[in-house]
Amino acid sequence: MSRREIDFTSKRKMFIIISVILVLVSLISIFTRGFNFGVDFSGGTDLVFSSTEDLTVAELREKLADIDAEFGMAKISRLNDIQSDESIKSNFSVTVQEFYKSDDKDALLERLPDGLKVESFDSVSGFAADELRSKSIWIAIIALGIILVYITFRFKFSFGIGAIIALAHDAIITLGLYSLFSIPFDVSVVAAVLTLLGYSLNDTIVVYDRIRENLKKSRKNTMERTINDSINQVLSRTINTSLTTFIVVFTMLLFGGAGLRPFAFGMTVGVIVGTYSSIFIASPILIGLFDRKKK
């Protein structure tokens, strides 16, 4: 094992510029294209189907997707104990994003294969929208505030600012990718984004901890040198941790199926962005913050 030092800090301006561009592209996409919200958020049309065959959820999804691709991502669940006549073998509740107007409804009915029937046709609200929208800004501000206070208390104020910049960077870029690639955005995606933030924060603190230790050990080195040494010292830990986490979430993305894809996408992208930001953004940015304070 060679222990050559890699120079992370001298090219920091370049990485910061790359990140600024990525953040800007993400913000533009979020504000112009918006998100492809799933039925959790946007609400949609709730249809109850009855079938004369004993279908599974997957079989029904396939049949419906043949009629309209929209059904491929529908939320489908089997409905039990409905009293109906003998010929009906299975019932399903299907929620799709597309709002079917009454004339669309007739068109849909005509194209249904034999044995499949629409029993009811309602519009449902997105249950997650109000819950999350009204409070999410406050949750973010308070959580970031507490993190800032804690890091200031245990490290320094500039470290806290660095950590928060890195968190915002990760959240914006990941959300931007959801927007750019129109990946369905449902409640599990919120959990994925929160998870990646926890992960990235963890990564950042590990590097900061080493910087804190090295600052105590030697006051002779420049800030730039100390930070570069610290990143190098924890590098094998960073690589091992990121790689192992990446393996878990990437297998989920590859083999988890369509239903898990929005979630696994966020986790996979998050590991990459989170690792990148703690090496190239969170720590190098401290150099700038420190310089300014000294002047």
Next chain:
Amino acid sequence: MKADRIRLIFVVVVILAALIAMFWPNSEKEYTSFLDRMFGNIRLGLDIKGGSRLDYAIKLNEGTDKTISEVADEVVLVVRQRLDNAGYTEAIVQKVASGQDMRLRVEIPGVEDPGVAERLVGKKGKLYFGEILDTADSDTKPAKKIGLAYTDAIWVKSREQVNGVDRWYLVREYSKVGSQKLYLDGSSVNNATAAPDTQRGGFKIQLSFNSEGADVFSRITSNFINKQVPIVLDDIVLVAPVVQTAIRDGSAEISGSFTAEESMEIAALIKSGNLPADLEKLQERTLGPTLGKDIIRASLIAGLFGLAIVLVYMIITYGLLGLVADLALIYNSLLLLGVMAGGSFILTLPGIAGIILTIGTTVDGNIIVLERIKEEMRSGKTPLNAIAGGYSKSFSTIFDANITTILAAIVLYYLGTGTIRGFATTLIIGILGSMFTTLVVSRVLLDGMSGSINNRWHNPESEAGVSK
């Protein structure tokens, strides 16, 4: 070494408790496979297991000038709050428009007992502190009293019977002090919590009023000393205590020897506010899972496959030390499953995200410690000394990294609703478990096998290459 013995006892007791919680036989279920047996005690969410769907018609109160849609939005918020306060964070609450009608739809994970959740949804939750004008014991509702003194007064039944006969109170929604009407209702309550009643046994409900409510309560209690003040919830007098002294600090207690479940339900109802409309149940149905068996199977396999690769990777990179990290990882996974089974947590897809993060932090904690131990060994320390040194140096790293995440998760828990709250719970438990595993479990294992660790990292000739 004495410290290690204490640690070892802890490690064994904790994992035994987790395993008991996981495998405690549940007589209501039949287990068909080992996997079933392993996850049988964990409650699964709507996405993984399905549950019950309840549809309600929303009946507008007479004389309201709000539209049905506005009222429905309020109803959704109140019901959401109630279910969250009672621990049903994974339930789904939404409004359904079918033609001109507006309905409320509540989906509750699990089909075993929608009873409690159903009681929480259906009740109005209207609470007030009124004035008693008369009392009667009768099996039927007493006749209405007529006269100027009885304006606005109605007969309300008491929660408890007296000598096997219903007790009725003639109650007014406000208390009259001089010519002034004092209203005090649930909207003045800041917080309501259930607590054990040490004096009477059973459970009581503690209320704290906001400053305005505290002021009104103080005036009521000072004017009604030695008289009963009824506490009415949904047209039932919960209790009508006799006022002993004026209460000025804005806190009140409802002590009626409630059961734990009753007191929690009542507290959740009071805290969440009134329902602005009546709800009438239309239909109840059982729902299958939304994710489908195929997806669950695929993700389970993907998860186990990923985990296996991680285990192998750790052994390849760290040798015997990696084996310790692997054992720690398995230990923490079992611990987390045990806690999920023992507590009444419901596992959903977002919950699984929390678990993955936990796996990540456990591996990470171990890697941090192992890297430190390697560094210590490079400088020529014996394995046992290197372990002690590695731990003392990595403690602050692991502590700070995990505490920041826990702080953020606590904010999510208190301000979040529904699924997000559930996610925060999994995260907090998982990270505490991961800290315990890294700092205690791995330490016991490492110390125990320190004799057989071969210091392959120490190379006296390249000492100069060690970090400066």
